[in-house]
Amino acid sequence: MxxxxxxxxxxxxxxxxxxxxxxxxxxxxxxxxxxxxxxxxxxxxxxxxxxxxxxxxxxxxxxxxxxxxxxxxxxxxxxxxxxxxxRMVDKGVVWNVGRVFHGDGKVFEFNLLPEGGHRNPAFxxxxxxxxxxxxxxxxxxxxxxxxxxxxxxxxxxxxxxxxxxxxxxxxxxxxxxxxxxxxxxxxxxxxxxxxxxxxxxxxDGRVFEDNFLIADVKMKADFPTERWFWFEPPFEGSGQSALLHKQPDDIWRIDFQLGWDIDREKEMQPERIRARVDEMLSSQTGTIPEYELEWTSIYTFQCxxxxxxxxxxxxxxxxxxxxxxxxxxxxxxxxxxxxxxxxxxxxxxxxxxxxxxxxxxxxxxxxxxxxxxILNSSRATDFMTPKTEISHVFRNAVLEMAARHPFARPLVNSGRLSMPCTYDGFSLFGEDALSGPERSRPGAACVDAPAGNGFLLDQLTGDFTLLALGGEAPDPVTAHGIATQVVHIADISPELAERYLGDTDQAVYLIRPDQHVVARWPSFDADAVARDIATAIGKDAA
Amino acid sequence: MTLNLDPNIPDPDGFYQELLGAHEGLSKEDSDAFNARLILTLANHIGDRDVLRAALWAAK
CATH class of the missing domain: 3.50.50.60 (FAD/NAD(P)-binding domain)
Structure with missing residues (x-):
């Protein structure tokens, strides 16, 4: 069974x-x-x-x-x-503004102001x-x-x-x-x-001695579509930190950091969860809006x-x-x-x-x-849950100063948004013969940009791609049984130029099926492309 | 020179980890003493009395 x-x-x-x-x-x-x-x-x-x-x-x-x-x-x-x-983007909630609170006071507010010229939002x-x-x-x-x-x-x-x-x-x-x-x-x-x-x-790894209570509540609230995060929240029973974040279908994610020594069964009792949620919601509105508990869970985590x-x-x-x-x-x-x-x-x-x-x-x-x-997530966790007295002193010093001085704000860490890693120095990546922008160097995931009536990534459809910006359209290259598709863009948007050309006016990129850059050159050279196709699939160029 | 209160540290998360790493294993007393030595070292590097005075105010 x-x-x-x-x-x-x-x-x-x-x-x-x-x-x-x-x-x-x-x-x-x-x-x-x-x-x-x-x-x-x-x-x-x-x-x-x-x-x-x-x-x-x-x-x-x-x-x-x-x-x-x-x-x-x-x-x-x-x-x-x-x-x-x-469908994900249509259904999802797009948000850009985050507020960080410490106790009663607002520390600062950030607007992620996503860079323009991408098909998809930042998250x-x-x-x-x-x-x-x-x-x-x-x-x-x-x-x-x-x-x-x-x-x-x-x-x-x-x-x-x-x-x-x-x-x-x-x-x-x-x-x-x-x-x-x-x-x-x-x-x-x-x-x-x-x-x-x-x-x-x-x-194996590191266990973080903490319990987090998730309560997804369904309510029609006028809270703005923002991420609200509290360090040492002022409302009773909320623990060391709390989070309020909107999801589709009028669902709000609420997170409470409860600490290590808790009685899980007791904390999962609906009336106890409701008491916490009441405190949080009324701290913002003065009243308790009507809501239903949609889903609750207590989790611990490890890195x-x-x-x-x-x-x-x-x-x-x-x-x-x-x-x-x-x-x-x-x-x-x-x-x-x-x-x-x-x-x-x-x-x-x-x-x-x-x-x-x-x-x-x-x-x-x-x-x-x-x-x-793991590194990024451990750092965020260490900031949110200081493990020693001195790290608590530093953490609160950062929060206090962040309210007054911009320099401290980048140190406030309630989670750094997931970005793709760049495979610098890995063996499947080839030549960087273009003095092009750093962000599109070999190893990087291609960043989107407007191209024609659509976007660049629409054209990187899952094959090896030879992307030619400016110049002449290159011939497709076939090597080791791999046939590249060719994408030639003659009319280059300013964003595309900034993200892929830098100071040069033309370039040829070899791009993997997962949209990571293999190699790039100032002009098309069929032998160089063939050589780096071999590199990209782990074959000797012989 | 005026006191720079805008973000100025590359890889701030990495710096913060290194800073707290330097305190790892120290007693509270030792951590306080370490902080004092660190402040004196940084103050000497800055040197400029006006900047140091502005920093004393900024941190109050």
């Missing part, structure tokens, strides 16, 4: 018995465990490339509760490439179940067009055995167990990854990662591989970047165009990304 661990918000892939449960064992190129944001985005990416992906999930849809709520631009850019971005708030539904719908649309993606609900993996060139997977279902095989198994089964346990792999994300034919992505504190929205956002990094690499390896070393690069690149996220 497959135990039900949680209620679902949307039933997306109800259990259906498939012939493979009775017949001979079937081998699949890619089996993905877990139908969360990471598993779904990976399946969609692979399916669009024509590489079959089978997703096994022990439930039948998106779990109840808002969970991840903040999706950053990079995630939206990836979702847009995969065909789910517009949106959206409940995770919507993310999953929109990605699932995009998968269903691809399936209708013949994409080889299969979802199996209430299929719980109970054992994983690696052989030299395949993996055996035992699966339990409401109709009993069956066996399948995979060329590659991708564990996207979350922070408590059962796959990780089955393989006896460790997951940790697996030593390596690749174990032979089993690869880990998302929270199963790395876990961070929620401040700064680096959980789901970094997980989607994992799948974005892994999708094209798995595809090339399975098509025989690249060797296994390309999969090692998934691990090293994303381990680097995870370290950056």
């Amino acid at each position: 497959v135990a039900v661990r949680y209620e679902t918000a949307f039933k997306l892939y109800p259990y259906e018995k498939v012939p493979a449960q009775a017949g001979t064992v079937v081998r699949h190129p890619v089996v993905i465990i877990g139908g969360g944001p990471v598993g779904l985005s990976l399946a969609l990416d692979l399916g669009q490339r024509g590489t079959p992906a089978l997703v096994l999930d022990d439930h039948e849809g998106a779990g109840l509760g808002s969970k991840a709520i903040c999706f950053a631009k990079r995630t939206l850019d990836i979702a847009t490439r995969l065909g789910a971005g517009q 949106i708030n959206l409940q995770q179940p919507y993310f999953e539904k929109f990605f699932f719908d995009a998968i269903a649309a691809e399936q209708a067009k013949g994409a080889p993606i299969e979802m199996r609900g209430r299929n719980q993996v109970t054992s994983v055995t690696q052989h030299d060139d395949y993996v055996t997977v035992e699966v339990d279902t409401p109709d009993g167990p069956y066996t399948l095989e995979a060329d590659y198994l991708i564990a996207c089964d979350g922070a408590r990854s059962a796959t990780r346990d089955m393989l006896g792999l460790s997951f 940790r990662r697996m030593e390596t994300f690749r174990h032979g034919l089993v690869l880990f992505a998302g929270d199963s591989a790395h876990q961070v504190s929620p401040f700064g929205a680096r959980g789901a956002n970094s997980g989607v970047q994992d799948s974005d990094n892994l999708g094209w690499k798995l595809d090339l390896v399975l098509k025989g165009l690249a060797g296994e070393a390309l999969l090692d690069s998934y691990a090293t690149e994303r381990e680097f990304g995870a370290d950056e996220n």
Whole structure:
């Protein structure tokens, strides 16, 4: 039997018995465990490339509760490439203003004033179940067009055995167990990854001794669409910090930092939660607006990662591989970047165009990304929860001075927004022969800019791309079985020039399928491009 | 020269971590003494009495 661990918000892939449960064992190129944001985005990416992906999930849809709520631009850019971005942005709440309070007083207010010239906003708030539904719908649309993606609900993996060139997977279902095989198994089964346990792999890091209470409340309030964050809030029972943030459907996320020694059961009692929420809301309006408790949860967190994300034919992505504190929205956002990094690499390896070393690069690149996220998230947590008397003294000194002096404001840290990492110095990146802007150097994720009637990223559709700005349109280059698509932009917007040309008036960029820059040159040289295609797929240029 | 009260430290989060890292493992007494030595060192580097006086005011 497959135990039900949680209620679902949307039933997306109800259990259906498939012939493979009775017949001979079937081998699949890619089996993905877990139908969360990471598993779904990976399946969609692979399916669009024509590489079959089978997703096994022990439930039948998106779990109840808002969970991840903040999706950053990079995630939206990836979702847009995969065909789910517009619905996320349409449904999501876009916000720019944040207020930081310390006790009774406002410390300062910031407006993120997002840079213009991007298709997607800097970030949106959206409940995770919507993310999953929109990605699932995009998968269903691809399936209708013949994409080889299969979802199996209430299929719980109970054992994983690696052989030299395949993996055996035992699966339990409401109709009993069956066996399948995979060329590659991708564990996207979350922070408590059962796959990780089955393989006896460790997951080490730092435990933060704190409990956070989440209360998602439904109310029609006139609060502005802003992020309000309190250090040492003045309202009773709120703990060390508190957060108020808007989501779609009149839902507000409220977070209270409760400390370490608490009675979890007691703190989860609705009347106790309501007393806290009442205090917070009435501190702003003088009255208590009518509201319902939509979802509540108490969580603790750790900052940790697996030593390596690749174990032979089993690869880990998302929270199963790395876990961070929620401040700064680096959980789901970094997980989607994992799948974005892994999708094209798995595809090339399975098509025989690249060797296994390309999969090692998934691990090293994303381990680097995870370290950056863990660093940022640990710093935010240390600022929010000072561990020693002296760090508390400094923290409050920063907050006091930030109210009066601008210099202290960059030191106030209630979470730094997730940005994609730049793979400086990694082996799959090539030549930087252009004295171009720093932000679009090899290793960086392409930043969006207006191009023609649309945006640059609309044209980076998931193949290797030769992007020519100004000059003549280059011929497509085919090397090592990889054919580049050519995007030539003659009419260059000021934003495009600033972000990709700097002081020069023309450039040629080689861009990976995941929209990271491989190499760039002042002019087109077919041999140089061929050489760096080899670099990008981990082949010697010979 | 006037006292600069605008952001002036590259990688502020990294600096803050390093600052608190320097206090790690110190008793409160030792931390206070460390802070005093740090202030004197920085004051000497600044040198300018008008700037130092302005800083004394800014921090009050």
